[in-house]
Amino acid sequence: MKATICPFCSCGCRVLPRRSAAGKVVGLTPSRNHPVSMGSLCMRGWHAVEYALHRDRLTTPRVRKNGRQVPCSWDEGIERAAGGLRDVIEKHGPEKIAFIGSTRCSNEDNYLMTKLARAVIGTSNVDAGGRLDFFPILDAVEEAGGGAEATLERIEAADMLFVIGSDLSGSSPMAASRVFRALERHAELVVVDPRPTALANLAHHHLRVYPGTDRYWMRGMMACLIRAGRTDPRFGPLAKSLSHFSLPHAQEVCQVPLTTMETVAERLARARKAVFMLGTGIHKHGEATRHTVHDLVRLSWITGHMGTQGSGIMVVGGDNNTQGAWDMGMSRHRNESFPGPPEGKPDQGMDYAQVIDALLSGELRALYVMGDDLPASQNPLREALSTLDLLVVQDIFRNDLTDLATVVFPASSSFERAGSFTNLERRVQWFGPILDPLENTRPDWDILGSLARSLNSDFLFQDVSEVTDEIASQVPRYRDIDSARLKKAFNGILCAAAGEREPQNGILASQENEMVPAPSPGGEFPLLLLSGRDPSTWGTGNRSSRITLLAREATPATLHLHPDDAKSLGVKQGSKVRTVWSSGMIETPAALSEDVPRGLAYMPTQRVDGAFPLRPKRTLPVRIETC
Amino acid sequence: MQVVIEKKDFGRMVDALAGDRTLIAPIELDTGDLLYSYVLEGMKVCLETDRVPLMSAKEFFFESEEPLFYFQREGTRDWHLTLPPEPEERVFLGIRSCDLKGVRYLQQFFQEPLKDETVIQRIEKTLFISLGCPKPAPSCFCVCCDGGPFLNDGFDIQLVDLGDRFLCDVLTAGGEALVSEHSDLVRPATEDDREEKTSLLEKVDRAFTRRSYMAAGVKAMSLDSVPEKVWSTLENRCIGCGGCAFVCPTCTCFNVLDRSDGPGGVRVRTWDSCSYSGFTREASGHNPRSRKAERLKRRFYHKLSYQSLVSAGRLGCVGCGRCVLACPVLVDMSTFVTTLRDDEAYRGHG
Numbered sequence: 001m002k003a004t005i006c007p008f009c010s011c012g013c014r015v016l017p018r019r020s021a022a023g024k025v026v027g028l029t030p031s032r033n034h035p036v037s038m039g040s041l042c043m044r045g046w047h048a049v050e051y052a053l054h055r056d057r058l059t060t061p062r063v064r065k066n067g068r069q070v071p072c073s074w075d076e077g078i079e080r081a082a083g084g085l086r087d088v089i090e091k092h093g094p095e096k097i098a099f100i101g102s103t104r105c106s107n108e109d110n111y112l113m114t115k116l117a118r119a120v121i122g123t124s125n126v127d128a129g130g131r132l133d134f135f136p137i138l139d140a141v142e143e144a145g146g147g148a149e150a151t152l153e154r155i156e157a158a159d160m161l162f163v164i165g166s167d168l169s170g171s172s173p174m175a176a177s178r179v180f181r182a183l184e185r186h187a188e189l190v191v192v193d194p195r196p197t198a199l200a201n202l203a204h205h206h207l208r209v210y211p212g213t214d215r216y217w218m219r220g221m222m223a224c225l226i227r228a229g230r231t232d233p234r235f236g237p238l239a240k241s242l243s244h245f246s247l248p249h250a251q252e253v254c255q256v257p258l259t260t261m262e263t264v265a266e267r268l269a270r271a272r273k274a275v276f277m278l279g280t281g282i283h284k285h286g287e288a289t290r291h292t293v294h295d296l297v298r299l300s301w302i303t304g305h306m307g308t309q310g311s312g313i314m315v316v317g318g319d320n321n322t323q324g325a326w327d328m329g330m331s332r333h334r335n336e337s338f339p340g341p342p343e344g345k346p347d348q349g350m351d352y353a354q355v356i357d358a359l360l361s362g363e364l365r366a367l368y369v370m371g372d373d374l375p376a377s378q379n380p381l382r383e384a385l386s387t388l389d390l391l392v393v394q395d396i397f398r399n400d401l402t403d404l405a406t407v408v409f410p411a412s413s414s415f416e417r418a419g420s421f422t423n424l425e426r427r428v429q430w431f432g433p434i435l436d437p438l439e440n441t442r443p444d445w446d447i448l449g450s451l452a453r454s455l456n457s458d459f460l461f462q463d464v465s466e467v468t469d470e471i472a473s474q475v476p477r478y479r480d481i482d483s484a485r486l487k488k489a490f491n492g493i494l495c496a497a498a499g500e501r502e503p504q505n506g507i508l509a510s511q512e513n514e515m516v517p518a519p520s521p522g523g524e525f526p527l528l529l530l531s532g533r534d535p536s537t538w539g540t541g542n543r544s545s546r547i548t549l550l551a552r553e554a555t556p557a558t559l560h561l562h563p564d565d566a567k568s569l570g571v572k573q574g575s576k577v578r579t580v581w582s583s584g585m586i587e588t589p590a591a592l593s594e595d596v597p598r599g600l601a602y603m604p605t606q607r608v609d610g611a612f613p614l615r616p617k618r619t620l621p622v623r624i625e626t627c
Numbered sequence: 628m629q630v631v632i633e634k635k636d637f638g639r640m641v642d643a644l645a646g647d648r649t650l651i652a653p654i655e656l657d658t659g660d661l662l663y664s665y666v667l668e669g670m671k672v673c674l675e676t677d678r679v680p681l682m683s684a685k686e687f688f689f690e691s692e693e694p695l696f697y698f699q700r701e702g703t704r705d706w707h708l709t710l711p712p713e714p715e716e717r718v719f720l721g722i723r724s725c726d727l728k729g730v731r732y733l734q735q736f737f738q739e740p741l742k743d744e745t746v747i748q749r750i751e752k753t754l755f756i757s758l759g760c761p762k763p764a765p766s767c768f769c770v771c772c773d774g775g776p777f778l779n780d781g782f783d784i785q786l787v788d789l790g791d792r793f794l795c796d797v798l799t800a801g802g803e804a805l806v807s808e809h810s811d812l813v814r815p816a817t818e819d820d821r822e823e824k825t826s827l828l829e830k831v832d833r834a835f836t837r838r839s840y841m842a843a844g845v846k847a848m849s850l851d852s853v854p855e856k857v858w859s860t861l862e863n864r865c866i867g868c869g870g871c872a873f874v875c876p877t878c879t880c881f882n883v884l885d886r887s888d889g890p891g892g893v894r895v896r897t898w899d900s901c902s903y904s905g906f907t908r909e910a911s912g913h914n915p916r917s918r919k920a921e922r923l924k925r926r927f928y929h930k931l932s933y934q935s936l937v938s939a940g941r942l943g944c945v946g947c948g949r950c951v952l953a954c955p956v957l958v959d960m961s962t963f964v965t966t967l968r969d970d971e972a973y974r975g976h977g
Contacts (some may be wrong), residue, residue, distance in 0.1 A: 003658060016656060018686065021649055021665040027691045029681045031658045032952060039681070040955035042868045043903075055888050169866045169956075177955035180864060184957070198863040490658045535866075548884055548897070549869075552905035 001432035001487055003031065005421050007104065007414045008044040008538050010318035011174035012423030013037035014490060015045060017434040025049060025435055035491050036152060036423065042173035044538060047550055049415055051543040052435060056397050058410035059440045069408065074442070074450070081407045082454035084390035085121060088366040098125035098355045098364050101330050102371035103134070103319035106419030107428070108467040109444035110321070111475075112459070113370055114329030116448050119339040120457040124349030128330040129372045131352035133280045134318045138326050140293035141313055144507050150275045150312030151425040151494070156181045157310060160271035164192040164214065164296075165281015168199050170535030171317035172424065175277060188271070190264055192217070193281060194530060195602060196595050205264050207256045208597060211530055211619045213518045214282050216254035218295040219245055221265035222302060230269050231302045238298060241513055253518045268303045273310035276300060279317040283618050284516065291512045298507060314424060319539070324422030327477060338474060359384040366390035369401060370444055371411065373540040376400040394447055397542055410441045417443040418464050420486055422495070428481050429492035525581060525621035527565065527601045534604040557588045559624070560602040566592045569624050578625040579603070587627060628797040628806070629816035636812045637793065641672055643809065644718050651687055652720040653680045663687070663722070674721045674786070676760040679767070683876035683949060684719065684726040688749045689733055691873070692897045695883070700890035714749040720756045721786070724775030725947040727757045729876020731781050735940060736879050754801050757782040761827055766948030768839040768961055774945030776831050787824050794820050837961060841931070841942060844964035849933035857966060858920035864956040865919055869900030871926070871959065874949035880906060901926050927963060
């Protein structure tokens with residue numbers, strides 16, 4: 001296949017190379033016949049190939065010798081990594097090793113990493129950065145069961161759309177595109193966001209919810225409908241659990257007017273097809289994320305939008321392979337047929353956050369990272385990483401993490417190799433190479449394969465297709481989605497959806513009534529900082545900052561405040577302020593904007609990742625000081 | 628001069644052209660999309676007009692990234708500069724009427740007041756065998772923009788699809804020379820051929836399904852009378868992808884930067900887009916067009932206003948419809964001007 005898939009967001013646009021007379025790739029163009037791109041791309045997609053051609057690419061394996069990293073051969077690097085892993089297994093046991101995969105790497109890369117960790121090394125400590133944002137949401141959607149899956153096509157055909165906690169135009173532009181097409185057909189749009197996003201400005205209903213209180217409007221809407229006698233008797237247990245739910249209290253906590261809750265709930269109950277797009281704005285911590293997603297499932301269920309044709313939930317805003325990495329075992333929901341750990345070893349190991357904790361406490365001895373930007377510039381993590389017995393990193397660019405590594409492997413970019421990604425609607429798509437391989441780099445799956453062979457395992461994969469075919473035989477959702485089919489399918493293959501069946505009854509029965517109160521900043525940290533994302537910077541900007549026009553568009557970190565809050569703090573437009581939280585601070589200029597609700601502050605965080613706490617939080621209590 | 632070539636013989640002519648010249652033509656990709664491309668081995672030339680090639684012909688003249696010069700440090704103070712090779716002779720087969728109009732627009736832009744030798748040479752050294760459109764696509768509105776579907780000038784040879792054969796309007800000496808090279812494949816056109824062309828032209832005008840009310844756009848942009856709510860709706864829709872500028876045959880925004888590696892490198896010119904905020908942001912940080920609405924206004928002003936029309940000698944839109952196809956959020960020329968005529972449609976949502 002002489003076409004690839006855009007490597008940035010989870011929409012998964014099909015991009016085609018444009019070539020010079022000499023056959024050199026000079027740019028990209030979207031396929032018009034593809035059901036995602038449909039002839040369009042976002043700014044990232046138009047310029048994506050530039051980073052792969054950047055001179056900063058890693059092109060030599062490196063090993064640490066006498067404290068210094070030096071170039072080495074592939075054989076030496078593989079031998080050193082294998083030897084290091086063997087040593088740690090012998091001295092400390094395999095549970096002292098952790099593996100971090102990537103929501104940007106392919107299904108094949110992530111599958112092989114899970115297999116390497118579990119079946120070869122014997123540890124279930126394998127996860128990816130998605131654990132900090134999208135994985136808990138995907139877990140909860142999966143748990144809720146069938147019918148919780150929407151497609152882009154369903155967005156366009158729906159008559160009611162919810163966009164919850166996502167600046168969709170920037171994070172999943174092709175989903176936003178479908179929202180506009182649906183609006184042309186007179187669909188009704190509800191945007192739930194504390195700030196007026198571009199989409200919120202065009203919405204019929206903008207619910208300016210107080211951060212972290214989504215369950216209150218969801219339960220509020222359910223209570224409105226139940227009390228108006230608009231629900232089926234079979235939802236009795238749910239009605240009972242909401243009988244003491246106070247609507248005035250909900251209004252006070254989530255700041256969505258009761259009349260709005262009533263109106264939107266009524267419209268939702270009347271709608272024939274409703275699609276709910278869910279972003280990281282609803283992300284809380286621990287069980288709260290799960291309960292929020294479950295409440296959304298309950299709301300969509302009692303309004304007749306679960307397990308029905310044309311409705312569903314879509315998780316928006318992830319990376320190009322967030323769903324795929326989750327499906328390939330970087331999740332807590334592995335099927336039993338997935339390559340398991342040896343007898344007697346636990347099936348669930350540490351997740352990403354636990355890996356960081358274990359690094360900090362010195363519990364881990366070795367870490368293997370594939371294409372993840374662990375925030376290695378900050379102490380104490382930096383120090384913890386430097387004292388490991390072994391740190392192996394596969395990446396396409398040098399970064400803070402590769403600098404600390406014992407062994408660095410230069411990986412090929414997705415433009416130089418083949419494999420499959422899975423998009424936000426679970427469309428599995430093959431991508432083929434459009435660039436010649438960069439000399440001395442190797443695909444991630446191939447590096448993992450060489451390492452496994454060096455550890456005497458039988459990873460005999462000669463070609464990436466063989467990995468794809470093993471996935472098709474091992475991962476139930478990907479049953480029969482083999483490489484032969486994928487290579488012919490320019491439009492990809494939609495994974496068998498769980499079907500139009502009823503969701504798990506447990507979701508209705510389990511009441512999960514305990515509500516986490518709204519974050520209430522006060523005392524030392526009286527303002528709640530809301531983080532956002534700048535669409536021209538993706539992730540930590542490892543790739544997007546190496547694209548000229550994207551880097552030029554990136555907005556410098558700025559703290560946005562409501563003019564009233566600014567006035568009481570003595571902050572003026574453009575003046576320099578210090579934002580302080582319990583474990584750190586950052587200095588930026590301030591901007592005054594009525595878009596920010598009183599009591600909140602807003603900052604697009606992606607340019608300042610290094611300065612933020614290790615666990616990215618959507619909200620953070622802060623205090624603002626003038627400097 | 629008018630000659631006729633049977634379609635069954637046309638493939639031989641294409642093969643001959645591909646064999647001894649640098650040939651550009653619309654090719655069909657595995658995805659079913661068409662794309663203008665240098666015809667390399669194994670590519671399939673496709674001369675259908677109801678599928679619009681993904682990109683315009685612009686990139687073969689005003690390239691998406693082109694070297695302006697190479698530089699190399701010599702010693703401590705001197706720089707050695709090298710120019711890229713001069714453009715070569717090429718044949719562009721199957722360029723659509725609208726796209727050729729776009730090339731002529733570029734020719735004027737890069738000619739005056741400052742002449743860009745390279746772009747001009749690329750255009751002058753290309754022989755254009757244009758393709759009149761017997762079947763417009765649903766996105767096409769060249770008929771509203773003096774962009775087609777057939778041309779009276781600007782081409783070397785124009786192909787008129789008469790079903791089993793092409794009638795070739797040969798306009799230039801270059802075109803005549805090419806025809807005479809293939810004299811074994813062509814015959815002089817007859818009165819019947821010419822009549823068939825005339826009736827085709829009449830029929831084609833009625834085949835356009837998209838109406839674009841360019842006059843409404845010219846008036847509103849010239850008088851600056853577009854209602855603010857139109858701009859605010861557009862601004863909330865536009866995702867700032869820049870795609871409209873990249874696919875547009877007449878957009879000429881560019882950026883200049885150095886790609887250097889130690890002592891040497893290359894200064895390149897790349898495509899840019901006036902919808903990007905960084906395009907107009909000044910070194911001080913001040914941006915004269917900081918609002919997206921202001922940038923969109925600039926774009927439509929440059930394409931439509933009387934003031935721009937006078938300086939460019941024509942409307943800045945050839946009606947190729949690519950923005951209709953490439954814009955993910957319906958902020959395209961055709962929708963815009965139609966909105967201005969019928970403001971009702973733009974009350975926004977909510």
